[in-house]
Amino acid sequence: MTALTSVQLFTVREALESDLDGTLAEVARRGFTAVEPYDFVRRADALAASLAANGLTAPTGHGFLASTTFVNPDGSDTDNAVPTPDEVFDAAETIGMTTIIDPYTHPNRWETREQIEETARRLNAAAELAAARGLRVGYHNHAHELEAVIDGQTGLELLAELLDPRVKLEVDLYWAARAGVDPVALLEKLGDRVVAVHVKDGTLDAEAIKAYPPADQVPAGQGVVPLEAAIAAASALEVAVVEYDAFDGDLFDGIEQSRVFLDERVAV
Numbered sequence: 001m002t003a004l005t006s007v008q009l010f011t012v013r014e015a016l017e018s019d020l021d022g023t024l025a026e027v028a029r030r031g032f033t034a035v036e037p038y039d040f041v042r043r044a045d046a047l048a049a050s051l052a053a054n055g056l057t058a059p060t061g062h063g064f065l066a067s068t069t070f071v072n073p074d075g076s077d078t079d080n081a082v083p084t085p086d087e088v089f090d091a092a093e094t095i096g097m098t099t100i101i102d103p104y105t106h107p108n109r110w111e112t113r114e115q116i117e118e119t120a121r122r123l124n125a126a127a128e129l130a131a132a133r134g135l136r137v138g139y140h141n142h143a144h145e146l147e148a149v150i151d152g153q154t155g156l157e158l159l160a161e162l163l164d165p166r167v168k169l170e171v172d173l174y175w176a177a178r179a180g181v182d183p184v185a186l187l188e189k190l191g192d193r194v195v196a197v198h199v200k201d202g203t204l205d206a207e208a209i210k211a212y213p214p215a216d217q218v219p220a221g222q223g224v225v226p227l228e229a230a231i232a233a234a235s236a237l238e239v240a241v242v243e244y245d246a247f248d249g250d251l252f253d254g255i256e257q258s259r260v261f262l263d264e265r266v267a268v
Helices: 009-018 020-029 041-053 085-095 113-131 155-162 173-178 183-193 227-233 251-265
Strands: 004-007 060-062 069-071 077-081 099-102 136-140 167-172 194-199 239-242
Touching (some): 004 009, 009 251, 020 041, 020 251, 041 085, 085 099, 099 113, 099 167, 099 194, 113 136, 113 155, 155 183, 167 173, 167 183, 183 227, 194 227, 239 251
Parallel strands (some): 004 239, 060 099, 099 136, 136 167, 167 194, 194 239
Antiparallel strands (some): 069 077
16 A cells, blocks of 8 residues: 655644745645644634645544543643534544544553543544544554553553554654654554554654653654654555654754655655
């Protein structure tokens, strides 16, 4: 199967928030034909129009489905209610998105089997609603789901066992490596459940990873995350999504370097 190369728009979030059309035009100029939006419900119409104008599609997107309030990227809680699943799916249909991926659940929800069962229940319920509309849902990991160990297996592997087969996974290769887990072995274990990966590299320097956002991320192929082998191990891969949590350089240059790496070095 040939996977589509995409880019997570959270990478260029500051530019996007100030100039949606200009940012998407620059993403397209850097060689991308697909993007992965975040927080898309509030701007579904504007996104749909700008994507079309710039020749871009959004097959996947990030939207909260297993939490009732927004969780900040650094893991801190908020009191801001998330859109309902129906609102998320309405926006996805407006944009032309087919797979909505939950981006994050708080680390304190990965301490017991019962907590992971509750997350699975919420995702399964969302998958049921999505299926009736011809949509899919998924879950995206950070490090904490893999640092958690329940009865001898990682929290993410336990979640995968508890999920309805219709719920897919998007494995973030950098965060898996940050958790001390071999991304290649992880993808082999998760098998056809994984339909997307976040192609993110880093040096994993002990000092640089203490910060949030981490200060070690580099263009794909310039760090120590085994991206090529991991992507090769993803047997059902549909989308390879370039992303940085932070990048010490020009972000548009950074995403283009990662796209070129995928185009030249990885058969996606």
